Amino acid sequence: MSFRSISYLSILTIVAILSVLHFKKLSTPYRLLTGLIVFNWALEITSKILAQKFGNSIPIYHFVILGGLTFNLFIYLKIHVIKKASFIIIVGMTILFIILSVLNSLTNQTINVFPTNGIMLHGLQSITFSLIVYLNMLQYPIQASIFKQPVFWLNTGNFVFYGITFTIFALYNFFYKSSYITSYAHWFIYGANLFLYCSYLYAIILDSKTYHTRNGFR
Amino acid sequence: MVSDNVFFTLIIGTSIFGILIAFIVVFIIIYQKKQQAFQFERETFKKSLLQTEIEIKEQTLSNISRELHDNLGQVASLIKINLGLIAKDLPESESDKINESVDLTKHLIHNIRSLSVSLKSENIARFGLIKMIEKDIERYKSIGGLDIDFKQSNDMTTFDPTKEIFLYRMTQEIFNNILKHAQATKVEFYIQKDKNNITFIITDDGIGFDAQQISIGSGLLNLKERCQIIGAEFNMQSKTGKGTTINIELKNEFES
Known part of the structure; x- marks a missing residue:
C-alpha cells in the first residue's frame, strides 16, 4: 500500500473511532453522519482486502455510492430547517440518482468498471444539498459564530470535497490521457478527502459540545 | 500535447x-x-x-x-x-x-x-427627579434603619422625562436590593448632574456578592437591560464581604 492509502486509511480510522466515541452525545443528523463515516471506513477496509486478495476492489465503489446517496438523504433531511420545496428536491433527487446509479452499475459501467458516473451523481447530490443548506442558513441565521456551527463544517466539507471530485470525474477521461495528470488528480482527491473527514470530525465534536444545552442541563 | x-x-x-x-x-x-x-x-x-x-x-x-x-x-x-x-x-x-x-x-x-x-411616575415631572429621590430616601431611612448619606450637585438641568422615570425606578430597584439582600448599615448615594451627564453612584457597606454569579432574571440584570434601553452605562463592583458600588451614567441628549 502506498503512503497515500495508509495515511488516508489511518485518518479515516481515527475519525471513525472518535465519531463512535462521541455517538451518545450527538444529535440525530450527526449520528447518521457517524453511520456514514463507519460505513465508508468498513467499505474502504473491505476494498483494500479485496484489492490484496483478488486484485480488484472496484465493485465496492458501486455500493459506496448507493450508501452515500442514502445517508446523505437522511442527514440533510434532519440537519436544518427544510422548506417543502427543498424537501421535494432532496427526496426526489436522491430517488432519481439511486435509480440512475443502479442502472449505471447494471448496464453502463458494470460492476467491474469504476463507477465515475455514479460518483458524479453522488457529487451532484451533495453539492445541491450543500447549496440548499447554505441558502437555509442565510435565511435563518443564528447567534453563534459560523465557525462554531457543526452544520457549516459538515456542509463545507461536502461542498469542497464533492465540488472537487465532481469536476475531476467529469473530466475523468481527459485526465487519463496523461499519467502525470492522473497522479495530480489523485493527490487532489486525497487532499479533499482529508479535508472532508477533518470537517466531519470537527462538526461531530462541535455537535457533541451542545449535548448539555440540548438536554437542558446547562 | x-x-x-x-x-x-x-x-x-x-x-x-x-x-x-x-x-x-x-x-x-x-x-x-x-x-x-x-x-x-x-x-x-x-x-x-x-x-x-x-x-x-x-x-x-x-x-x-x-x-x-x-x-x-x-x-x-x-x-x-x-x-x-x-x-x-x-x-x-x-x-x-x-x-x-x-x-x-x-x-x-x-x-x-x-x-x-x-x-x-407623573410625580417626577411634577416634583423633579431629585425631590422624588429625596422623598424615597426618607422612607428608606424610616423603614430600613439605614444610614443614607445623600449628596447631589445643585444643577437644575432637566433630562428626557422618560429617561428620568427609568433612572428613578432603577434607584428604587437598587434600594430594594440593598434593603432585602445587602444587610447594609450605611449607604452613600451621590448624584452628579450637569448639562451633559447625570451620574448615580450608590455604595453600600453590605455583605456584597460575587458579581460573576448573578442569575438570569435577577434585579441586577434588569438594571443592566434598562440602562441599555436608555443608553446609560452601567457598572457594578462587588466582592463578597466588601459591599457593592453601582455606577450609572447617562448622557443628556435632551438638552443638546
Whole structure:
C-alpha cells in the first residue's frame, strides 16, 4: 500500500473511532453522519482486502455510492430547517440518482468498471444539498459564530470535497490521457478527502459540545 | 500535447478550487452580515418588548398609587377622625390608647401618601427627579434603619422625562436590593448632574456578592437591560464581604 492509502486509511480510522466515541452525545443528523463515516471506513477496509486478495476492489465503489446517496438523504433531511420545496428536491433527487446509479452499475459501467458516473451523481447530490443548506442558513441565521456551527463544517466539507471530485470525474477521461495528470488528480482527491473527514470530525465534536444545552442541563 | 494538457488541467483544477474557496469566503461574509442584521432586529424587538413591559408596569403602579391615595388613604383619614371623636368622649385616663392609635394612624397616612407619591411616575415631572429621590430616601431611612448619606450637585438641568422615570425606578430597584439582600448599615448615594451627564453612584457597606454569579432574571440584570434601553452605562463592583458600588451614567441628549 502506498503512503497515500495508509495515511488516508489511518485518518479515516481515527475519525471513525472518535465519531463512535462521541455517538451518545450527538444529535440525530450527526449520528447518521457517524453511520456514514463507519460505513465508508468498513467499505474502504473491505476494498483494500479485496484489492490484496483478488486484485480488484472496484465493485465496492458501486455500493459506496448507493450508501452515500442514502445517508446523505437522511442527514440533510434532519440537519436544518427544510422548506417543502427543498424537501421535494432532496427526496426526489436522491430517488432519481439511486435509480440512475443502479442502472449505471447494471448496464453502463458494470460492476467491474469504476463507477465515475455514479460518483458524479453522488457529487451532484451533495453539492445541491450543500447549496440548499447554505441558502437555509442565510435565511435563518443564528447567534453563534459560523465557525462554531457543526452544520457549516459538515456542509463545507461536502461542498469542497464533492465540488472537487465532481469536476475531476467529469473530466475523468481527459485526465487519463496523461499519467502525470492522473497522479495530480489523485493527490487532489486525497487532499479533499482529508479535508472532508477533518470537517466531519470537527462538526461531530462541535455537535457533541451542545449535548448539555440540548438536554437542558446547562 | 501532454505538457499542454498538464498546463490546462492545472489551470482548470486550480480555478475550480479557487472558485470553491471564493464561494465559501463570500458565503461566510454574507452570513456574518445577515447575522448582524438578525442580531440588530432581535435587540430592537427585545428593547421594544421591554419598553412595553415597563409602560404596563408604570400604568399598574400609577393605578395602585391612585388606589392608595383615594381609597386606603381616605379610609385611614376617616379612622383617624373617628378615633379623635371617640377620644373626646372618653375620660383622659382612658383616651391614652386612643391617642396612641391616632398617632399610629397619622403615621400610616403619611406612609401611604409617600408610597403613593413614589409609585406615580407623573410625580417626577411634577416634583423633579431629585425631590422624588429625596422623598424615597426618607422612607428608606424610616423603614430600613439605614444610614443614607445623600449628596447631589445643585444643577437644575432637566433630562428626557422618560429617561428620568427609568433612572428613578432603577434607584428604587437598587434600594430594594440593598434593603432585602445587602444587610447594609450605611449607604452613600451621590448624584452628579450637569448639562451633559447625570451620574448615580450608590455604595453600600453590605455583605456584597460575587458579581460573576448573578442569575438570569435577577434585579441586577434588569438594571443592566434598562440602562441599555436608555443608553446609560452601567457598572457594578462587588466582592463578597466588601459591599457593592453601582455606577450609572447617562448622557443628556435632551438638552443638546
